[in-house]
Amino acid sequence: MAAVQGGMVDEKEEVDIKTEPQSDGFVNTNATDGRQLSPSPGSSSSAGSSKTAAGAPEDQQTLLAVLQFLRKNKLTESVEILRREAGLPEDALDSKGVDCGAPGSGGSAGGVDGLDAGSLLSRVTVSSSAGTPAPTKAAVADDQPDVSVVLSAYSQQGDPALYKVYYSDLKKFIESVLDCHRAELSQVFYPLFVHMYLELVYNNHESEAKAFFQKFSGDQECYYEDDLRVLSSLTKKEHMRGNETLLDFRTSKFVLRISRDSYQLLKRHLQERQNNQIWNIIQEHLYIDIFDGMPRSKSQIDAMSGSLAGEAKREANKAKVYYGLLKEPEIELPLDDEDEEAENEEGKPKKKKPKKDSMGSKSKKQDPNAPSQNRIPLPELKDSDKLDKIMYMKEATKRIRLGPENLPSICFYTFLNAYQGLTAVDFTDDSSLIAGGFADSTVRVWSVTPKKLRKVKSAADLNLIDKESDDVLERIMDEKTASESKVLYGHSGPVYGISFSPDRNYLLSSSEDGTVRLWSLLTFTCLVGYKGHNYPVWDTQFSPYGYYFVSGGHDRVARLWATDHYQPLRIFAGHLADVTCTRFHPNSNYVATGSSDRTIRLWDVLTGNCVRIFTGHKGPIHTLAFSPNGKFLASGATDGRVLLWDIGHGLMVSELKGHTDTIYALRFSRDGEILASGSMDNTVRLWNAAKAFDDLETDDFTAATGHIHLQDNSPELLLGTYMSKSTPVIHLHFTRRNLLLAAGSYAA
Amino acid sequence: MNVFHGAVLGTVLQVMIQILKDMGITEYEPRVINQMLEFTYRYVTTIIEDAKIYATHAKKSTVDADDIKLAIQCRMDQSFTSPPPRDFLLEVARQKNQTPLPLIKPYCGPRLPPDRYCLTAPNYRLKSIQKKVSSAGRISVPRLSVGAVSSRPTTPTLGTPSAAKAGAPVSLTGQRFTVQIPPSSQTTVSKSTTPSTPAVSNVLINPSLIGSKNILITTNMVSQSAATDSLKRKHEDDDDYDTL
Numbered sequence: 001m002a003a004v005q006g007g008m009v010d011e012k013e014e015v016d017i018k019t020e021p022q023s024d025g026f027v028n029t030n031a032t033d034g035r036q037l038s039p040s041p042g043s044s045s046s047a048g049s050s051k052t053a054a055g056a057p058e059d060q061q062t063l064l065a066v067l068q069f070l071r072k073n074k075l076t077e078s079v080e081i082l083r084r085e086a087g088l089p090e091d092a093l094d095s096k097g098v099d100c101g102a103p104g105s106g107g108s109a110g111g112v113d114g115l116d117a118g119s120l121l122s123r124v125t126v127s128s129s130a131g132t133p134a135p136t137k138a139a140v141a142d143d144q145p146d147v148s149v150v151l152s153a154y155s156q157q158g159d160p161a162l163y164k165v166y167y168s169d170l171k172k173f174i175e176s177v178l179d180c181h182r183a184e185l186s187q188v189f190y191p192l193f194v195h196m197y198l199e200l201v202y203n204n205h206e207s208e209a210k211a212f213f214q215k216f217s218g219d220q221e222c223y224y225e226d227d228l229r230v231l232s233s234l235t236k237k238e239h240m241r242g243n244e245t246l247l248d249f250r251t252s253k254f255v256l257r258i259s260r261d262s263y264q265l266l267k268r269h270l271q272e273r274q275n276n277q278i279w280n281i282i283q284e285h286l287y288i289d290i291f292d293g294m295p296r297s298k299s300q301i302d303a304m305s306g307s308l309a310g311e312a313k314r315e316a317n318k319a320k321v322y323y324g325l326l327k328e329p330e331i332e333l334p335l336d337d338e339d340e341e342a343e344n345e346e347g348k349p350k351k352k353k354p355k356k357d358s359m360g361s362k363s364k365k366q367d368p369n370a371p372s373q374n375r376i377p378l379p380e381l382k383d384s385d386k387l388d389k390i391m392y393m394k395e396a397t398k399r400i401r402l403g404p405e406n407l408p409s410i411c412f413y414t415f416l417n418a419y420q421g422l423t424a425v426d427f428t429d430d431s432s433l434i435a436g437g438f439a440d441s442t443v444r445v446w447s448v449t450p451k452k453l454r455k456v457k458s459a460a461d462l463n464l465i466d467k468e469s470d471d472v473l474e475r476i477m478d479e480k481t482a483s484e485s486k487v488l489y490g491h492s493g494p495v496y497g498i499s500f501s502p503d504r505n506y507l508l509s510s511s512e513d514g515t516v517r518l519w520s521l522l523t524f525t526c527l528v529g530y531k532g533h534n535y536p537v538w539d540t541q542f543s544p545y546g547y548y549f550v551s552g553g554h555d556r557v558a559r560l561w562a563t564d565h566y567q568p569l570r571i572f573a574g575h576l577a578d579v580t581c582t583r584f585h586p587n588s589n590y591v592a593t594g595s596s597d598r599t600i601r602l603w604d605v606l607t608g609n610c611v612r613i614f615t616g617h618k619g620p621i622h623t624l625a626f627s628p629n630g631k632f633l634a635s636g637a638t639d640g641r642v643l644l645w646d647i648g649h650g651l652m653v654s655e656l657k658g659h660t661d662t663i664y665a666l667r668f669s670r671d672g673e674i675l676a677s678g679s680m681d682n683t684v685r686l687w688n689a690a691k692a693f694d695d696l697e698t699d700d701f702t703a704a705t706g707h708i709h710l711q712d713n714s715p716e717l718l719l720g721t722y723m724s725k726s727t728p729v730i731h732l733h734f735t736r737r738n739l740l741l742a743a744g745s746y747a748a
Numbered sequence: 749m750n751v752f753h754g755a756v757l758g759t760v761l762q763v764m765i766q767i768l769k770d771m772g773i774t775e776y777e778p779r780v781i782n783q784m785l786e787f788t789y790r791y792v793t794t795i796i797e798d799a800k801i802y803a804t805h806a807k808k809s810t811v812d813a814d815d816i817k818l819a820i821q822c823r824m825d826q827s828f829t830s831p832p833p834r835d836f837l838l839e840v841a842r843q844k845n846q847t848p849l850p851l852i853k854p855y856c857g858p859r860l861p862p863d864r865y866c867l868t869a870p871n872y873r874l875k876s877i878q879k880k881v882s883s884a885g886r887i888s889v890p891r892l893s894v895g896a897v898s899s900r901p902t903t904p905t906l907g908t909p910s911a912a913k914a915g916a917p918v919s920l921t922g923q924r925f926t927v928q929i930p931p932s933s934q935t936t937v938s939k940s941t942t943p944s945t946p947a948v949s950n951v952l953i954n955p956s957l958i959g960s961k962n963i964l965i966t967t968n969m970v971s972q973s974a975a976t977d978s979l980k981r982k983h984e985d986d987d988d989y990d991t992l
Binding site for chain 1 (some may be wrong): 770773804830831832833834835837838840841844845847849850851852854855858859860861862866867868886
């Protein structure tokens, strides 16, 4: 469905209407409602004061606007058909010239005037765009899908000079209500403020907008400071057109969760007034999720708010999520273990019984919370994978049990001479290789163990080796190419995401040039470049079973790929801003994405649907970590807080405060006992995850209302803070024996 | 040519610093301001130059606001594109997510897309030719036939049949060799059809690929003798090539 320039307006509008039920946000098709005659939910179309008499002329206006548009794009046949069907006289077209007057001339009641043909056209065809080269650049609203967005623009809600009065009126009212309701009703301030300001700007009331902003921006919550700063630079209508995030904010409804009692109070107050512009705005742009029960306290509200689109609706978090782990295949450990031989030097009789896989589930019963083995197709285990698993199990027996009394040792890998160019790091699962992605578009791989990196021999030499020998895997390697590190060239932009495959054969890297590259670690060459995101790709990760990988970027979607398909298999669309972090669930059936719109979404790989939305962070999210048992998710953002989420219930479990700067790395220990977090403030902190989750089990959840009462027990959960010498921590990794590895680049 | 006047530069600098302050950016390297200045200068000159062109096209004597607006819009579509709007993405996602996940074939080695979507194919051919001596003193030289040269150098991977068959790669140092350039519309597959015309077409050869050797480029146009020679060699090439 390409954005066709000057294509079929009708079709496009209809498609947009159809996508409404599926999309998270509503495309508020004000003007098109008149044409399509579809009931617009909630508010009447072109909200404003009484519109009863405005029905017919409004339809006429919109029809004329559409006719003009078609004519302008030389779709003469469509013009004829539409004119015939609509029964419009021929000369009606010419009389409604392009009237570039400001829509909704000040003082006129209602939004009808705001929707006259000229202004509609002026919105659609005005070609000027942002004059400033500052942060956001955008395509002109000539794309077809944008037409509906543009047409759903802000209509005039009464006299612009009175906006200040309306707002302060509401403020006074809310300050006068009972304490228990005040916190909840105060949630209305921010979205109302933003929408009113944008309306003023959109309708070209620059001075009133500035005055409005100056007067009331200081009242807003502190965590909206960054957004308000961006808003303050938006003073003209042209600026708005360039901002994709703001467009999304405008069309998707801001979600508020208010108790029924508070809501009734607000409704009564607003409806009994004569000029209920605020009520109209609320109906148009806000979605109020009403629940029955006690009103929430300020701290409860603060914990959950902060995202660009408000909180999550309750039904967004109701879908069943299979968070259990997949059953491990039963693998028999071989009889002739090398370790056993070393220990049994005296030739003691070895036990000949093969050891059964003790890592797998003991019972044969299916975990009700686990997905079935073939819910999504997964690659079968090769012999080399089975050998890997055996190694894994052997290492697991030597694993140190961590706990509050037994903290892990931390080994820090510092990248010297990177000059702030280190942008991504990854370790293999067995901690034998490190890969670093750099701002000079190279990827470098180092061997952590004394074993050097070797390339596979060329085809000619491979013909000469003895394929039947036992150490054939050693013989295929070319000794002449042995080196400590290898450099991989290919990207044309800084490498922001990097991920090893579980079988250590492949390496993925994602870059600002919009591609994700698959590198072979046998030949150290690039195998495939996956093109799909046309914008910087911020993160990528292989699935825990290999074969699938996920990537997320500036185009606000995350894509699921398989290594043998050149196009993505799934597209996870829904975020309002860049997707900055993508992680697979341990059972590979779900993908979590963190975004600059301060929400975390959990997507189902099978259907592509969003099954969970977690709000609460006050800054873009940069790291996510699933607990090894698959039940919990930890997230870190620029606000310096680590939040813990229960995936099954869809609720926040705990909030870990302590870091003072952006958190870039999070990792659970191998048993899920300890959570390690690394941040730009040059520290690694260890948290008692087991305790945070234990408290959870005994709590009585009010899952119906979704209320959480967070204890402020961060200091108790903090087990240790470890400073590095001015080296921000950008990656953490627990080895199979629970030694913590950290990586960062030295910032002199 | 056009240089920011010293006094003007001072005020523009202040403006840049103020912009950074207004947007809440407190920590930045000092070079950032230089970059912003350069960008602004380049952007404004580009817009104004474009606007001048549009004004002359519309046969106007002066550049007015409409020209500037048009210039900005055209530049916006070219350089500063933004990601697709949300409803479009949702629609595309809905369509894409309807198809079930494909089943995975077992036991098929490295799982990669079809060869034409991979970067594993070589983008050059090596040919080594045994000369049938007709004139004295001619040494057997390996030929480097440059096919469609892409700007992306790939290292030879395991799947290079011609290289394997030719034995170890011949060292090219200090040898004089001729380059025959087939028409540029070649594929990167080594076993392609025989090159048709010996004419030199517009192939962009990356000199670094060939190196600092003596290169004699044979064309039909250069000289008669060379032409006949090249034709002769052509046939030999074809023969050898067919046997490979």
